[in-house]
Each structure stands twice: as C-alpha cells, then as structure tokens.
Amino acid sequence: MAMESVELPSRWGVRPSRNEVVIAGAVVQIGCTDPSSVKLVEQELWQREEKQLIDILPVCDEAESIMVGPVLYPSNGAVAEHGERNLKNQSGISDSHKLDGKNQQEVFHCHNRGVAARALNLSRGAEEPSGRVTYTIVREGLCRFIVQELTARGTSCTARISPVDMTKAEMEQAGQDPDFIALARQFKATAMELISALEQKQKTSRRTKVLLETISIHKLSDIFVASFEISFQEQLSMLNSVDLKVRLSKAIEYIDRHLQSIRVVKKILKAVEVQLSMSQSKFLLRPQMRAIKEKLGDNDDDDEDDMAALKTKIQSAGMPPDIWERAHRELRSLKMMKPQQPGYSSSLVYLEFLANLPWQKISEDHGLSLRAVKMHLDRDHYGLVKAKQQIIDCLAVHKLNPDIRFPVFCFVGLPGIGKTSLVASIAAALGRKFIHISLRGMKDEADIRGRWRAYMGSRPGRLIDGIKRVGVCNPVILLDDIDKIGSMSVETPAVVLLKVLDFKQNKAFNDRYLNVPFDLSKVIFMATANEVQSISPLLLKRMEVIELPGYTPEEKLKIAMQYLIPRVLDQHGLSSEFLQIPEGIVKLVTRRYTREAGVRNLEQNLAALARAVAVRLAEQDHATSLHKDMHQLSSSILESRLAEGAEVEMKVLPIDVDSQEISSTTRLHSPVVVDEDMLENVLGPPRFVDGEIADHVATPGVSVGLVWTEYGGEIQFVEATAMTGKGDLCLTGQLDDVIKESAQIALTWVRVMAADMKLALDEKTNLMESRDIHIHLSAGAVPKDGLSAGVALVTALVSLFSKRRVRADTAITGKMTLRGLILPVEGIKDKILAAHRYGIKRVILPEGNLKDLVEVPSAVLASLKIIFAKQMEDILEEAFEGGCPWR
Numbered sequence: 092m093a094m095e096s097v098e099l100p101s102r103w104g105v106r107p108s109r110n111e112v113v114i115a116g117a118v119v120q121i122g123c124t125d126p127s128s129v130k131l132v133e134q135e136l137w138q139r140e141e142k143q144l145i146d147i148l149p150v151c152d153e154a155e156s157i158m159v160g161p162v163l164y165p166s167n168g169a170v171a172e173h174g175e176r177n178l179k180n181q182s183g184i185s186d187s188h189k190l191d192g193k194n195q196q197e198v199f200h201c202h203n204r205g206v207a208a209r210a211l212n213l214s215r216g217a218e219e220p221s222g223r224v225t226y227t228i229v230r231e232g233l234c235r236f237i238v239q240e241l242t243a244r245g246t247s248c249t250a251r252i253s254p255v256d257m258t259k260a261e262m263e264q265a266g267q268d269p270d271f272i273a274l275a276r277q278f279k280a281t282a283m284e285l286i287s288a289l290e291q292k293q294k295t296s297r298r299t300k301v302l303l304e305t306i307s308i309h310k311l312s313d314i315f316v317a318s319f320e321i322s323f324q325e326q327l328s329m330l331n332s333v334d335l336k337v338r339l340s341k342a343i344e345y346i347d348r349h350l351q352s353i354r355v356v357k358k359i360l361k362a363v364e365v366q367l368s369m370s371q372s373k374f375l376l377r378p379q380m381r382a383i384k385e386k387l388g389d390n391d392d393d394d395e396d397d398m399a400a401l402k403t404k405i406q407s408a409g410m411p412p413d414i415w416e417r418a419h420r421e422l423r424s425l426k427m428m429k430p431q432q433p434g435y436s437s438s439l440v441y442l443e444f445l446a447n448l449p450w451q452k453i454s455e456d457h458g459l460s461l462r463a464v465k466m467h468l469d470r471d472h473y474g475l476v477k478a479k480q481q482i483i484d485c486l487a488v489h490k491l492n493p494d495i496r497f498p499v500f501c502f503v504g505l506p507g508i509g510k511t512s513l514v515a516s517i518a519a520a521l522g523r524k525f526i527h528i529s530l531r532g533m534k535d536e537a538d539i540r541g542r543w544r545a546y547m548g549s550r551p552g553r554l555i556d557g558i559k560r561v562g563v564c565n566p567v568i569l570l571d572d573i574d575k576i577g578s579m580s581v582e583t584p585a586v587v588l589l590k591v592l593d594f595k596q597n598k599a600f601n602d603r604y605l606n607v608p609f610d611l612s613k614v615i616f617m618a619t620a621n622e623v624q625s626i627s628p629l630l631l632k633r634m635e636v637i638e639l640p641g642y643t644p645e646e647k648l649k650i651a652m653q654y655l656i657p658r659v660l661d662q663h664g665l666s667s668e669f670l671q672i673p674e675g676i677v678k679l680v681t682r683r684y685t686r687e688a689g690v691r692n693l694e695q696n697l698a699a700l701a702r703a704v705a706v707r708l709a710e711q712d713h714a715t716s717l718h719k720d721m722h723q724l725s726s727s728i729l730e731s732r733l734a735e736g737a738e739v740e741m742k743v744l745p746i747d748v749d750s751q752e753i754s755s756t757t758r759l760h761s762p763v764v765v766d767e768d769m770l771e772n773v774l775g776p777p778r779f780v781d782g783e784i785a786d787h788v789a790t791p792g793v794s795v796g797l798v799w800t801e802y803g804g805e806i807q808f809v810e811a812t813a814m815t816g817k818g819d820l821c822l823t824g825q826l827d828d829v830i831k832e833s834a835q836i837a838l839t840w841v842r843v844m845a846a847d848m849k850l851a852l853d854e855k856t857n858l859m860e861s862r863d864i865h866i867h868l869s870a871g872a873v874p875k876d877g878l879s880a881g882v883a884l885v886t887a888l889v890s891l892f893s894k895r896r897v898r899a900d901t902a903i904t905g906k907m908t909l910r911g912l913i914l915p916v917e918g919i920k921d922k923i924l925a926a927h928r929y930g931i932k933r934v935i936l937p938e939g940n941l942k943d944l945v946e947v948p949s950a951v952l953a954s955l956k957i958i959f960a961k962q963m964e965d966i967l968e969e970a971f972e973g974g975c976p977w978r
C-alpha cells in the first residue's frame with residue numbers, strides 16, 4: 092500500500108457509522124447481518140469479481156461536523172423511497188430522532204473527515220433455515236479525506252470529497268524538520284518497547300519489528316495506534332491529525348499509555364503466578380513447616396487435614412483389598428514419622444502415586460465391532476488390503492470366542508509403512524487410550540519394570556507410568572521396535588516383556604517401584620518391528636505377525652493425494668484453497684527427494700511445502716497497492732451503500748494480522764499451486780537425479796546390485812577399477828567382513844574364469860595379475876545381506892576387464908559360491924520394490940527365490956522382467972548387452 096499514490100474520486104458514497112472510525116492503515120473486520128446491509132453487500136461486493144472501495148464517515152456531535160438528514164430507517168428493513176437533501180460543510184446541531192409510524196427519520200451529524208477503505212476480503216456465512224445470510228468484510232483503511240458536501244439519500248449518503256493527507260513533497264520537507272526527526276526517534280523507541288512487551292505473548296513480533304524497519308513513519312503511527320483499543324474521541328483525533336508532528340505526538344502518547352497498561356497487567360499476572368507456585372510448593376514445604384511448628388509447640392491441624400485427604404484418596408482409588416491394607420499400613424507409619432526423618436517424603440510420594448493409579452478405572456469400551464475397526468482402518472489407510480484383512484480375521488476369532496485373549500498384533504515392515512498408524516486406528520476404533528513405548532535400544536530392565544524405592548533414582552517403569560498418565564487400566568500399549576530390544580538373557584527388558592505378554596502372568600505384574608501387583612490383563616498390547624528375524628522367537632510366539640510390504644510409486648501417489656496432503660494441509664492450518672500440490676509434483680517429490688519403502692519422507696517433504704506456503708502467507712504484506720481502476724469501482728457503489736443503523740460488529744485486527752488469518756474468515760486468495768521451481772526453492776536441489784543409473788554405468792567396471800538394508804530394499808552401485816600394482820584388492824564403502832569375503836570370492840572366481848579363457852584373454856589376465864584392484868560399494872544404507880553383493884561384484888569386475896558396459900536397465904542380486912553357483916537371498920520383495928522405485932526394468936534373481944514373488948504386488952511384477960539364474964554365467968549372459976563378454 093502506498094498512501095501517497097491514492098487518488099480519490101471527487102464524489103462517492105459514504106457509510107455514516109456511529110461506532111467506528113477506521114484509522115488509516117488499520118485492517119478491520121466487520122460483520123453485516125441486517126437485511127439492508129446484506130442486500131447492498133450482495134449487489135456491490137459479493138457478486139463482483141473486483142475488490143471495491145468503500146468508506147466510513149464517523150457520526151459525532153463534534154464541532155467539525157456536517158449535519159445530515161432526515162435519513163429514513165425502514166423499520167422492516169426495506170429501503171424506503173424519499174427525497175434528497177443537500178448539506179454544505181457546516182457546524183452541526185445535536186442528534187434528533189423523529190418516529191413516523193413505519194419509518195424512523197433521523198437527523199444526525201457526520202464528522203467532516205473520513206477514511207477511504209478497501210475491501211480486502213469478503214466471506215458469506217452459512218444460509219440459515221429462514222434464508223437469512225450474513226457477510227463478513229475485511230477492510231483496510233487507506234487514506235484520509237475531507238468532506239466538502241454531503242447528500243443524504245434514502246438510507247445512504249453521497250459525499251463530495253477531497254484528499255487531505257500530506258503530499259509526498261510535503262512529507263519530504265517535514266522529514267527535514269529537527270522536531271519531526273526527534274519525534275520520529277521517540278516514536279520508534281516507544282513502538283519498540285511495545286513490541287518487546289508483547290514479545291512473550293505473540294510469536295509474530297518478529298514480523299512487527301520488520302514493519303518498523305520498512306514502513307514509513309507516517310503510516311506506522313496510524314498502524315500502531317490502530318492495533319489497540321482507544322476511545323472513539325481519540326480515534327477521531329487521530330483521524331484529524333493530518334500534521335505529521337501532531338500525529339506522532341498523539342501516537343506516542345497512546346502507545347505509551349497502552350504500554351503502561353500492559354505492564355500493570357503483567358504485574359497482576361505475576362502476583363497470581365506467585366500464588367500458584369506457592370500452592371505447588373506447599374506440598375514440599377509442608378514437612379519443613381511441620382518441623383518448625385513442632386519446635387514452637389504449635390498444633391498440627393494442616394498436616395492432619397492432608398493425611399486425612401490422602402487417606403480418603405487411597406480409600407476411593409479402587410485398590411484390591413490386600414493392597415489397600417498395605418497402603419493403610421504405610422500411611423499409618425507415615426503419620427508416626429517426623430517430616431525430617433529419612434524416607435518421609437519418599438513414602439508420601441509413593442502413597443500419592445498408589446492413590447493416583449487407575450486400579451479399576453477404564454475408558455468406556457466401545458466393544459469390539461469389526462465394522463468399526465474396518466471403517467477406521469480404511470478411513471486412515473490406503474491399500475494394505477492383506478494386512479487389514481488379517482487384522483479383521485484375528486479379531487473375528489476373538490469376537491467369536493472372547494475367552495481367547497485379545498491378539499497381540501506385531502506389525503512388521505520398513506520405516507514409514509504405517510505400522511504405528513494401524514495401531515492408533517485400532518485403538519481409536521475400540522475407543523481405548525493409546526500409549527506409545529519405544530523399545531529401541533532399551534537395555535535396562537528397570538525401564539520396563541521400575542526401580543526399587545530403596546534405591547537412588549527410584550521410579551516406576553514405563554508401563555505403569557504410562558498407565559498412570561492416561562488414567563485408565565485398559566489402554567492400548569504399543570511396544571514399538573520390539574526387534575530392537577536386545578538379547579533375551581536374564582534380567583533384560585526382553586525377559587520382562589515375555590512375562591508382560593503372557594496372559595497368565597500379567598494379571599499380577601510386579602513393577603518394582605510399585606512393589607504390589609498390578610493387573611495388566613485389561614491392557615491390549617501391540618508391537619511393531621522392522622524385521623521378524625531380529626525378534627526373539629519366544630516373544631514371536633506370543634504375537635500375531637502381520638507383515639506390511641513397501642509401497643509402489645503408484646500407491647505412494649494415491650496415499651499422498653488422498654491421505655497425506657489433506658492431513659498436512661490441515662496440520663498447517665491450510666486447505667486446497669491456499670495450496671495445491673498436483674499429482675505431477677508428488678511424483679517428482681517421490682522420485683527426486685525420497686527413495687524409501689514407506690511414505691514418511693514423502694510426508695515430511697509435503698509438510699515442508701505446506702510450511703513454506705504457511706510462512707509465505709503469514710509474511711505476505713496484505714496491504715497491497717490500490718486498484719488502478721479505483722474510480723470506476725468507487726463510482727459503481729456511489730448510489731448504494733451499507734445503511735446506517737446496520738447491525739454491525741467491528742473488530743480491529745492486530746498490526747501483524749496476516750492474510751492467512753484474514754482468509755480463514757473471509758474469501759480466499761487464489762491458491763498457491765506448487766510447480767517445479769517452487770519445489771527446488773523449498774526442498775533444495777533434487778537428492779536423486781533422474782537417469783542416475785545410466786550415468787553410473789556409462790563406463791565399464793560398474794554394476795547395479797540389489798541389497799537389503801534396515802530401511803528396505805536398495806540399489807547398490809559396485810564400482811571397480813584397476814591400477815598398476817601387485818594384484819592386491821582394496822575395498823571401500825564402510826563394508827563389513829561378509830562383504831569383504833564376497834569380494835575376495837568374486838575376484839578369485841573372475842581370475843579363475845579369465846585363466847580358463849587364456850587364449851582370448853591372455854592380455855587381460857596378465858593385466859589382472861600385475862594390477863591392484865579397487866572396488867567401491869556405494870554407501871547410503873548399509874546392506875544387511877552382504878553375501879548378496881557377490882554377483883554384482885563379479886559383474887563389475889567382468890565389465891572392468893572386458894571393457895564392456897553393464898546394461899543400465901538391469902539389477903542383480905544373489906549369493907555366489909566359490910564355484911559360481913547362485914543361491915537364494917533374503918528380502919526379495921523389498922529388493923524388487925526398490926528396483927521398481929529406481930525405474931529398473933530387468934531384475935536377475937537366483938532360481939531358488941521364485942516363491943518370494945508371490946508377495947510382490949502384481950502391478951510391480953507387470954512392469955519388470957524377472958530373470959532367474961542358476962550359475963554366474965547365466966547372470967553375465969543377461970547383464971551385458973549381447974550376452975556374456977567371456978563366452
């Protein structure tokens with residue numbers, strides 16, 4: 092917005108208003124609810140595309156005012172026919188009212204100055220059953236004007252006006268005035284103080300500081316004053332302050348007063364806070380007080396009250412009788428103790444903990460409805476058909492025979508595949524509270540079982556603590572990453588879990604801190620793991636394993652469009668009216684920025700886009716410059732305006748109100764549609780380049796392997812090179828011993844093969860023996876099946892020595908024996924999904940892996956050629972264009 096550039100029409104419509112002064116620079120939200128206002132808004136604003144200029148003229152009894160009237164107010168809301176009356180700028184008389192049966196006539200005074208305002212946004216409320224609608228307009232005050240002549244006509248007025256703000260040249264001249272410079276400095280200092288005072292309250296103060304730096308001082312004074320409440324008279328006096336020095340002095344005065352009031356409120360709040368923390372520390376100070384009182388021989392009424400309260404709490408906690416008795420015994424000994432005695436506080440804290448445990452409290456169980464579970468699972472997850480069916484089948488068995496324990500599902504799959512979210516959906520369908528316990532790296536049994544009260548750092552275990560936190564004894568507890576819990580030796584968390592998941596034993600779970608049995612049989616346990624192989628077989632026996640496959644790019648696209656984007660928009664307070672992420676962009680994000688089996692990174696990248704738009708909206712300066720064709724717009728509303736007496740609710744929006752906030756209550760801007768440029772701006776340069784594989788295998792000596800890692804299937808480039816030396820083998824790429832051995836086997840096999848083909852390869856064989864070989868395996872994710880790199884290692888070496896390039900569309904996996912036999916490998920499904928992800932078209936697998944293909948989605952299989960190999964020669968035959976180079 093540039094006030095200097097505002098050109099006002101010489102005549103236009105004004106809306107007299109009794110309760111509002113729009114200060115230039117202020118953004119004001121107004122609700123229009125009465126029929127005549129609504130009709131005018133519909134005609135002049137709602138049905139037009141362009142934003143309109145409207146304005147406000149305060150009604151007042153001031154000397155500087157113009158008398159207007161009589162103006163008719165239809166008692167039934169209809170606009171009445173009537174004559175016109177012309178009034179020149181003159182001193183007014185006091186307001187008067189005349190009632191004539193149906194219509195109310197009024198003569199009133201309008202202030203002779205007003206502010207031109209522009210409608211930034213307009214929103215229509217939901218239609219009521221009576222057909223009544225309401226509108227909310229957000230307007231921005233632009234510049235001051237003075238009224239030369241005012242004509243009352245029906246419920247509206249037309250004014251002949253002229254601008255009153257200082258011109259640019261006048262302002263520049265005023266800027267040289269030393270008094271003005273001093274005032275401007277003082278204004279900025281006061282405004283800064285205000286921002287600092289508000290800093291703890293509002294996150295947006297950074298934006299306000301930026302305003303202070305960038306907006307010219309004459310606007311700032313208006314904007315700041317408009318941001319807090321001042322009286323109607325003070326608003327009028329701001330409106331009248333055309334002279335910059337006067338305006339700044341007034342602004343300083345009002346801001347300073349506002350600052351004082353903030354400080355007073357802060358002081359009061361601080362006093363309240365002190366009182367609050369006093370009551371918290373009462374609990375801790377009480378024992379000391381008791382000791383002091385004892386010394387002084389005072390009575391102990393307060394403590395007795397506290398003990399009585401604790402006793403009542405214990406009684407009503409619903410503990411089993413034997414535990415109740417133990418608690419009472421402990422309470423009795425506590426009463427006998429002196430507060431300064433060792434063990435007093437720990438006993439008090441323990442009894443409080445015992446009394447607060449939900450011994451019998453359960454959340455209202457919705458009962459097991461298979462339909463509800465299915466509905467929740469489908470509502471929250473795309474696909475996963477097999478897993479969903481397995482869940483329903485297991486639950487159906489339990490429903491038919493409730494004596495069978497509730498199944499402990501263990502969802503197994505790669506990160507971001509939806510394991511946790513399936514558990515959350517089941518908990519929601521059952522109406523149970525949900526506790527998430529991560530077992531990753533848990534080594535100490537005390538983490539699950541707690542630590543004795545007698546020990547330093549005594550505490551309850553994670554299970555009991557979680558149950559106390561949710562306040563019910565029948566939650567769903569998710570044991571996350573159960574495959575990472577470590578070994579099953581004596582006194583490890585794994586052994587404790589074994590007991591927890593045993594329904595004969597968990598009725599009396601013994602948390603060491605609690606030191607009394609707690610019934611966990613109402614808890615529903617579920618678990619997640621990345622791989623079944625790492626779960627202890629004993630634990631595995633107690634669970635129903637449900638494996639989740641990785642997603643294909645097509646599935647990811649659907650998940651993103653139908654689930655992730657709506658969720659991410661919602662989390663950032665946006666909707667499709669603000670941000671649209673087309674399918675093509677989602678595909679690019681998947682291809683260029685993520686290479687995962689699940690959708691976690693995809694979701695994070697989409698969230699980054701949403702965050703960028705949210706920030707952009709928040710920082711956008713909504714004070715945009717005036718429409719060029721303002722004359723035309725303003726004249727179009729010359730004849731019809733919002734009626735005086737309208738039911739108007741006015742709210743001044745804060746200084747740093749952003750367009751997101753405006754648009755959340757009003758009509759929206761056109762949405763941001765993410766394109767490739769924006770993608771790179773927000774997410775940075777692509778992490779994975781299209782055509783990456785072709786680039787890698789462009790030179791001989793490189794092959795593409797398929798490996799299995801903690802994060803799912805991955806492709807792995809094997810690069811081999813040779814240099815003069817003694818025939819040594821050098822390996823790089825953070826490799827473990829298994830891969831090193833595979834490399835040694837691969838080199839031996841290649842050398843033997845080359846030796847067998849002496850004639851054709853004489854020269855190359857010599858080269859091999861007199862050269863050091865360096866093999867590098869691309870890092871990224873560390874492979875968990877080192878042996879399966881064997882075939883890719885051989886292929887890279889054959890490519891190096893034959894100087895033939897490996898096919899860029901082919902990836903290989905398989906375990907090779909020293910004699911070149913190919914054996915089955917693990918993780919075929921994930922490896923094939925990885926190949927599909929990278930756009931590979933041919934995959935060479937060991938013959939023994941045929942049955943693993945059942946697990947691979949048929950759409951993926953259809954897009955790939957699967958080739959089975961029995962011998963290393965078969966692989967070489969397929970890996971090179973035109974067949975094995977050494978045949």
Ligand SMILES: Nc1ncnc2c1ncn2[C@@H]1O[C@H](COP(=O)(O)OP(=O)(O)OP(=O)(O)O)[C@@H](O)[C@H]1O
Binds near residue numbers: 471473475507619
């Ligand atoms: N099929 C799906 N449909 C919709 N959203 C999904 C689907 N799969 C995963 N998601 C979403 O992806 C995100 C990551 O899923 P979740 O946290 O459940 O992964 P996880 O398998 O538990 O991963 P980790 O092993 O790392 O804990 C969540 O927001 C989840 O809702």
